[in-house]
Amino acid sequence: MRFSLFIHMERWDESLTHEEHWKNLVELVQLAEEGGFGTVWIGEHHSMEYTASPSPMPQLAYLAAKTSRIRLGAGTIIAPFWTPIRAAGETALLDVISGGRAEIGIARGAYQFEFDRLGGGMPGEEGGRYLRELVPAVRKLWEGDYAHDGELWQFPVSTSVPKPASHRTPPIWVAARSPETHDFAVAHGCNVQVTPLMKGDEEVRDLKEKFDAAVAAHPEVESRPEIMVLRHTFVHPADEPEGWRPAAEAINRFYRTFSAWAFGKKAPVDGFLEPTPEERFAERPEFAPEAIHRNAMIGTPEEVTARICEYERMGYDEYAFWTDNSLSHEEKKRSLQLFIDEVVPRFV
Secondary structure, eight states: OEEEEEOOBOOOSTTSOHHHHHHHHHHHHHHHHHTTOOEEEEOOBOSOGGGBBSOHHHHHHHHHHHOSSSEEEEEEEEGGGSOHHHHHHHHHHHHHHTTSOEEEEEEOOSOHHHHHHHSTTOOGGGHHHHHHHHHHHHHHHHHSOEEEEOSSOEEEEEOOSSOOGGGOOOOEEEEOOSHHHHHHHHHTTOEEEEOOTTOOHHHHHHHHHHHHHHHHHOTTOSSOOOEEEEEEEEEOOTTOTTTHHHHHHHHHHHHHHHHHHHHOOOOOBTTBOOOOOGGGGTTOGGGSHHHHHHHTEEEOHHHHHHHHHHHHHHTOSEEEEEOOSSOOHHHHHHHHHHHHHHTGGGGO
16 A cells, blocks of 8 residues: 645635745655655645645655655546647646656536536536546646647647656546446546545545446456545554544535535635534534544544555555645644654555
8 A cells, every 4th residue: 555645725814924834844855755755735725724735746746855755646636627639738847857757637627616617607517527628638738749638638749758757658637427437547547546534434435436336348458447445544542532522524525615616606705715613514524523533534544554565455445644634734734743653654
């Protein structure tokens, strides 16, 4: 089992500047590298302070100069907001800058809020069409001259400038949930990123079964793609029996904020939205702190190790430690260090 760090600048109010949040992010990435993590993942979200990340590319390019080994993952770029030529060139430049450490994740997009602002108001469900056209086009552009006449994009003979480091093809990861997206990813030789969000380990098994079904359906793919599972993670000392509660309550706040952005009707103010009130989730047991404690990766080193061992037995190749949870930097740093000291060594 490999480990990776999934992280954003996570700004909940004006108490810290963006500059301070960025310094905190860099510190956690460097800690993860020293602790043996293989990759850092940074995604793409727009006009949202609670995931401040309009593009992973400049962030990962900066981190390339501040690290030496950890791989640098765009986790993920949103296909409808890019074009094949731009995506191929920018991701290849990241690969060159980092000495061949780029990993490229691509997704269809999650928030209608963003489609209303960057996608001309197109329904978010249509993002999958862009994903399916972008992935093969980017690969062709990395390889050399290529003209594209697709449903969504058309362009004359073009190429990626620069080419990826050593003219290799960086790994492409596709964020997948439905059987159709798993099938597309595997058929095109892409690795797969999955997240069970607020659901329990039954969802982790179900997502792995969808991946396995896609692999079985495509014996022509010579090299088996890999699969990564992403979970909110918090580790607390064994001598703190209630150590789980602050993390569960913080993740509750994170998902209530997600709900406000994804389903709420209020307009944000300067990039901020208040979480949906707790009483709105009285009939949603998965929002209770006790349920979040069970379902998210929250626990003592022993408890967390046991569950990740089960993921390893399921056949997952990579476990992504998701730091976004509304906790303070010091709380996140303490949890990550405990994970490095007492969980990671069990898998070496």
